Amino acid sequence: MIPVRKLKSLLILLLATAGHITIAQQKTRLINNWEFVRQDLGGVWEAVRPVTPGNPESLPIWDKVNLPHCFNARDAVDPDVNYYQGPGWYRTTLNINNPYANGRTLLHFEGAGQKTDVYVYTTKVTSHLGGYDEWTADITKAVEDFKKTDVFNKQFKGKVPVEIRCDNSRDLESIPSQLSDFNVYGGIYRYLNLVYVPALSLDKIFASAEVDKAGVLGKLDIKARFYNPGNSQSAQGKIEITDPQGKVIASAPYNLNAINTDVKLAGFQVKKPKLWSPADPALYKVTVTVKSGDQTFTQTEKVGFRNFEFVDNGPFNLNGKRLLLRGTHRHEDNAGVAEAMTEDMMVKEMQLMKDMGVNFIRLGHYQQSRIILNLCDSLGILVWEEEPWCRGGLGGEVYKNQARAMLTNMIEQHYNHPAIILWGLGNENDWAGDFPEFDKAKIHAFMAEQNDRAHQLDPSRKTTIRRCDFCADVPDVYSPSIWAGWYRGIYTEYKKTTEEEFKKVKHFFHAEWGGDSHALRHSENPDNALSKVKTGTGTDERLGDASLVGGAARVSKDGDWSESYICNLFDWHLKEQETMPWLTGSAFWIFKDFSTPIRPDNPIPYMNQKGVVERDMTPKESYYVFQSYWTEKPMAHIYGHTWPIRWGEAGEYKMVKVYSNCDNAELFVNGKSMGIKKRNSQDFPAAGLHWQVTFNKGKNNIKVIAHKGKTTVTDEIDQEYQTDKWDKPAHMVFQKIAEVNGIITVQVKLVDSKGIQCLDAVNWVNFSLAGDGKLLDDLGTSSGSRKVQVYNGRAIISLKTNGGKSVVGVASPGLQSVFINL
Structure with missing residues (x-):
């Protein structure tokens, strides 16, 4: 009996010999x-010349890496250096066997930063400027030519060498500006694909899906741009x-005698289409x-029917x-990899957003991965890109041409x-600094040009x-x-200011608000800095x-950067937004902490800490x-899961907050009910779910039981309560905890001369290691940085033992260093 797998192979072979086969794309x-090597080479020859293993003259030394890969996976948040900006080289060898007669072999880049050159052996195939758009290198001819050489079989044993040079060097005539509050990363930091296509294929499909306001009549127009290097005249x-249920609802053939430009292939009407929305993202x-x-x-795209409107002055x-x-x-940035996020990481991040209730996202400040856009489509998250x-x-x-190309x-x-x-x-284009001239009229004119270009390319969306x-008069x-x-x-002052700004333009949106918080830092008096800040001045x-020194009093400089403060700020904004019926919406800055070269003095050096999740x-x-x-979905969360020790006087009332979307909640402290509270969004803080309680000295158990309809949810934490007073930090206590x-x-832990933990200490500490292990540092997180400000008089870090012995140390200015043998 012939195995099924072999029968399928025979069937494919028979079809092929009949002359009509659709080879799997x-x-x-x-x-x-x-x-990979993070430096420049003297030329591409240094990447392909024969070398003898172990020969000390065979320089440079290449590291083995996987893609996606970023030059700056660690040094973006290294507290002791500026992140690397310069060239880096990648190399590999590929088995290339295009199954299509006269087909094309492509390298499809989903994004690489910031200037990229592509080589096959020593032949330069193409270059690309721009770190965020997709692009393709057609390596067909270079591969064919290389296969004809003796080197193909002798040195490379039938494989094709490919070398790629990426360069994120500083360049004033390139966007984005290096003054931007984020790293301009280098590397092949998005997926790179080897693609085989026939001699004639599709480059792009433009599927315009529209529906009237009533949601009754949908229109779907299909245009195509062909990839046709062989100049075929017909297709x-x-x-x-x-439809979203998988049923074919329409089809149409087409026959073209000219395919040199974007061609309309067909138009369809879809009656009563299932509408796309955040609640039901039908595709x-x-x-x-x-x-x-x-x-x-064959090429497949997904579309959705939806009608949106920014109401005039509404x-x-x-x-x-x-x-x-x-x-x-x-931002495309994550602990341990910087911009080189895998698809699994992206899925996790976007699901976290959806689970938090996000229905809108601004992708700042550049075109992002196609994976993110696909996830926004399927999760139901509206996008500003x-x-x-x-x-x-x-x-x-040169600068303007790059901007034109990247917008297009x-x-x-x-x-x-x-x-x-x-x-x-654009973003913050009122920020000068890269050029001797800062001409508002010229910036306005170019903004208007880009606005027109966007509308010409896509009349269906707003700018x-x-x-x-x-430039406020330029975009929609x-x-x-x-x-x-x-x-x-x-x-x-948020609501009053927003109302004033809303009245100045026809269509208003509030992007960027919030503030920094140092994860694991909490405060008994988080709003203290507000009394120092002058009001009524904007x-x-x-x-x-953004500087931490100089200028007028401001929370960003004079506040405690605690999670306690930022929760109050967010809480106030959100409760106010519920009473602003004219508001289109807002987007707080930012979902996840990210690295930046212009904030070296933050509690985690080189980190913008405005996220509601850490960099990991x-x-x-x-x-x-x-x-x-x-x-x-019913939820309840007691504030303080990462706040192990609270402090105050014996018998002093302390507020316990519960963040919940439930109708009511009952709080228990050490098993005793503190009463039931009803949720009321206008009762600040925590929508009325706050209790004044007294704690026992030492351990306390806090539990909440909340109800939403017939559903009950609970949350529970333990906290110590410290009544002992402390003086300034005198020494450090260092221990293994897990x-x-x-x-x-x-x-x-930082303690005073009597050994009492200094719960308001914000000293800097530096961790170090000698031996077989490795610190898990340069992650840009509160618990993954070797240099960090302490949070409530403590700081933690982890290390890999690698099965050996190590000595871990910690130093802090003015205190004696301490060590642990592990």
């Missing part, structure tokens, strides 16, 4: 078997439309097949109903995503910018600078406000504040 992520094929599938000769190519409507946009922001014209002013024609690429490459409603033209008041939607309670003013951010996606307490306002699977966690 091939797209392979090139992840493994790469080598035929078919289009199929599949239709568009499948386009192109046949030329005996070869067939709110935002989706599918005819008001929707308050509940948003955040995202923007080109990376960020800060610095306006350069010359972003719109064309993400045209089909129903999640996108706004194209961002927007954030914080450039002299404008977002001014409002940072009430952080850079300027106090958070109770709540915008101005030059120098560990939620902070503030995550649950948003969840309590924005989600329907060991799991070869990972040891150590903790340092």
Whole structure:
């Protein structure tokens, strides 16, 4: 009997010999078997010349890496150095066997930073400028030529060497500006794909899905751009439309005699389409097949029918109903990998956002991975995506041409995503510094040009910018600078300021608000700094406000950076937004802490700490504040899961807050009921779910039981209560507190001369290690940084033992260093 697998192979062979076969399209992520060197080479020959293993003259030394990969996975948050900006080289060898006769072999880059050169052996194939758009290198001819050489079989044993040079060197004539508050990373930090296509294939499909306000009549127009290096003059094929349930609802053939430009293939009407929304992100599938000769190519896109409107001087409507946009922001950055996030990491991050109740996201400040856009489509998260014209002013024609190209690429490459409603033209373009000239009129003119370009490329969506008041008249939607309670003013000024800004433009949105919080740091008096801040002078951010020294009193400089404070700030904003029926929405800055070269003095050096999750996606307490306002699934969270010790006088009343979306909640302290409270969003803080209680000295158990309809949820924590007073830190106590699977966690405590923990200490500490182990540092997290400000008089870090012995030390200015033998 012939095995089934063999029968299938025989069937494929028979079909092939009959001359009509659709060879399975091939797209392979090139992840493994790469080598990398973080420096420049004398030339590409140094990457391919024969070398003798172990020969000390065989320099440089290459490291084995996997893709995606970022130059700056560690040094972006190394407290002792500036992050590397310069060239780096990658190399690999590939088995290339294109199954299509006269087909094309492509390297498809989903993003690489910031200038990239591609080589096959010593032949330069192409270059690309820009770190965030997708692009393709056609290596067909270079591969064919190389296969004809003796080197192909003798040195490379039938494989094809590919070398890629990435360069993130500083360049004033390139965007984004190096003045930007984020790292301009280097490397092949998004997926790289080896793709085989027939001689004629599709480059892009533009699927325009529209529906009237009543949601009754849907229109779907399909245009195509072909990839046709062989100059074929004709093509035929078919289009199929599949509904969200998987049923084919429409199809049409097409026959083309000219394919040199973008071609309309078909138009369809869809009666009463299932509408896309955050609550029900229904996606239709568009499948386009192109046949030329005996070869067939198929491409699939997903679209959604939705109608949106920024009401003149009013709110935002989706599918005819008001929707308050509940948003955040995202940078491509993660602990341990920097920008080289894997698909699994992206899925986890976006699901965390959805679980928090996000229905809108601004992708700042550049085109982001196609994976993120696909997730926004499927999760139901509306999108503002923007080109990376960020800060610095306006350069010359090279600069402007890059901006033109990157705006065009972003719109064309993400045209089909129903999640996108706004194209961002720029960010903080009122920020000078890269050029001797800062001409507002020229910036305005170029902004207007980009605005027109966006509308020409995509008339169905709106344009927007954030914080450039002299360009506020250009885009469809404008977002001014409002940072009430952080850079300027106090958070109770938020509503008044927002109303004033709302009246200045026809279509208003509030992007960027919030503040920094040092994860694991908590405060008994978090709002103390507000008394120092002058009110009534504005709540915008101005030059120098991000500095931790100088200037007027402001919470960003004079506050305690505690999770306690930022929860209050978020809580106030969210409760106010519920009473602003004219508000389109807002997006707080930012979902996740991220690295930045311009904040070396923050409690975690080189980290912007405004996220509600840490850089490794560990939620902070503030995550649950948003969840309590924005989600329907019953939840309850007692503030203080990462606050092991509270302090105060014996018998002093202390507030316990519960963030919950439930109708009511009952709090228990040490088994005794503190009463039932009803949720009321306007009863600040914690929507009325706050209790004044007294704690026992020492251990206390806190539990909440909350009810939403017939559903009951609970939460429980233990906290110590310290009544002992402390003096200034006198020495450090260092100890191992955990060991799991070869990972040891150590903790340092700062205590006074009597051994009492100094719970308000903010001293710097530096961890070090000698021996077989390795510190898990340079992660950009409160517990993953070797240099960090302590939180409530303590700090922790972990290390890999590697099965050996190590000595771990900790130092702090003015205190004696201490060590542990492990």
